Amino acid sequence: MxxxxxxxxxxxxxxxxxxxxxxxxxxxxxxxxxxxxxxxxxxxxxxxxxxxxxxxxxxxxxxxxxxxxxxxxxxxxxxxxxxxxxxxxxxxxVAQVASVDKLSVAFAIVLSALILGESLTWQTALGCLLIISGSIVIALPKF
Structure with a gap:
């Protein structure tokens, strides 16, 4: 691999x-x-x-x-x-808590760019936005 x-x-x-x-x-x-x-x-x-x-x-x-x-x-x-x-x-x-917890990925991406100087490509930024969007959709109360 x-x-x-x-x-x-x-x-x-x-x-x-x-x-x-x-x-x-x-x-x-x-x-x-x-x-x-x-x-x-x-x-x-x-x-x-x-x-x-x-x-x-x-x-x-x-x-x-x-x-x-x-x-x-x-x-x-x-x-x-x-x-x-x-x-x-x-x-x-569980689904709501776990999905919001995965916002840690978005926090890690942003903090690694700001503090460690890791590159923030458009793919990484898009993936980050999708994670945030997915967390919001799952965490919102059901209508």
Whole structure:
């Protein structure tokens, strides 16, 4: 495959879809913040298991301060995203919540252009607008 990242991106999309479904089912009778905590513990164990199986452990004290800062910021953003996501799943329908959550793609495109200087081609801009449009159409109340 000439695009090896695509396999992992499709895997991410598939598992994110399962996340929405299982998350909705899991927050029915529990506080959404507690549900996020349990989910985070599971992710910790799964990640540690994968790192162990692949012998990929690294010494954190060898990381640059820049790496640590951005991994901490990413962790904070992920945690806040998950807390909001699980609360939204408790309150809304999976299709609506998941589609609005995918606006993260549009945010990532815009922020990567502004902050990282990544190119914003007409195809990327059009795709971004289509994602935004699709999220709005799915999230709107049904008439």
């Amino acid at each position: 000439s695009q090896p990242w695509l396999v992992f991106a499709l895997g991410s999309a598939f598992f994110a879809g399962l996340t929405a479904l299982f998350g909705k089912m899991g927050v029915e009778n529990v506080n959404s913040n507690m549900a996020t905590f349990v989910r985070t513990i599971v992710i910790l164990f799964v990640s540690a298991s994968i790192i162990t199986m692949n012998s990929e452990w690294q010494r954190v004290d060898k990381f640059s301060s820049r790496t640590i800062i951005f991994l901490v910021l990413s962790g904070i953003a992920t945690g806040l995203s998950w807390l909001c996501y699980y609360r939204a799943l408790q309150l809304g329908h």
